[in-house]
Amino acid sequence: MDMMDLLQDPAYRHMLLNHIPIIGLFMALVVLVTGLVARQTSLLFTGLVLVALTAGASLPVASYGDAAYPAIYDTLDGYGRNWLDYHAEVAESWLPLLYVNATLAVIAIVVGVVRPRLLQWASLLVALITLAGIGGASVVARSGGKIQHPEFRLSDPPVVESIRRPH
Numbered sequence: 001m002d003m004m005d006l007l008q009d010p011a012y013r014h015m016l017l018n019h020i021p022i023i024g025l026f027m028a029l030v031v032l033v034t035g036l037v038a039r040q041t042s043l044l045f046t047g048l049v050l051v052a053l054t055a056g057a058s059l060p061v062a063s064y065g066d067a068a069y070p071a072i073y074d075t076l077d078g079y080g081r082n083w084l085d086y087h088a089e090v091a092e093s094w095l096p097l098l099y100v101n102a103t104l105a106v107i108a109i110v111v112g113v114v115r116p117r118l119l120q121w122a123s124l125l126v127a128l129i130t131l132a133g134i135g136g137a138s139v140v141a142r143s144g145g146k147i148q149h150p151e152f153r154l155s156d157p158p159v160v161e162s163i164r165r166p167h
Contacts, residue, residue, distance in 0.1 A: 011068035017061045018144065021098055021137045024054030025130055032127045036120065044123045045112060048105045051130050055102035058137070062095055072147070079156065080147050086157035087143040094136035101126070101133040 006012050028050030035043030069088065073081055108126050112119035146152045 009068070010064040011072055014061060014064035014068050017057060017064065018141065020054055020057040021061060022134065022141055024057065025051065025101075025134050025137065028054050029127060029130045029134065032123055032130065036123055036127065039120070041112075041116070041119060044119055045109065048109050048112070048123060048126060051126055052102050052105035052109070055098045055105065055130070055133055058095060058098040058102075062091060065091065076147065079150065079153060082157045082159070083143060083146045083153070085160050087140065087147055089160045090143050091140045094133075094140050097129070097136050098133050101129045104129055 028047055031043055031050055032047030035041075035045075035047050065088070069084070073084055076084060105126050108119070108122035111122045143157065146157070
């Protein structure tokens with residue numbers, strides 16, 4: 001298998017991108033909060049763009065994860081399969097918040113251009129949603145890390161019925 005084959009693998013793509021919504025959102029939040037504290041418009045716009053991009057990255061991350069599910073499922077032990085099912089369910093629960101986060105960041109950019117006096121308030125709202133998004137993405141990542149790493153499994157996953165499970 002060469003690098004081009006590897007890049008075609010949805011599981012590999014998922015692994016390449018899955019840290020962006022967590023680490024990227026954290027960095028975006030730092031920029032956004034710095035802009036809020038300093039009342040610096042350029043930092044607010046930069047932070048909002050970063051939030052839109054990094055929260056928006058959850059869309060391909062989820063898509064590649066869904067595409068990789070059947071192949072990964074077949075390679076796992078029973079506990080790994082249970083963690084994969086739980087990870088998929090947790091991701092489904094938190095993804096809408098990340099999509100809303102990205103959308104609100106784009107709306108805040110437009111609001112900031114059209115009504116600059118509202119930029120601070122719009123940025124504050126996005127910062128609060130981003131904080132929640134980081135928490136949700138962290139929950140998803142924590143369950144994902146336990147799929148292939150038994151050393152991280154301090155407990156069994158909650159039992160979920162997965163519609164993704166191959167029959």
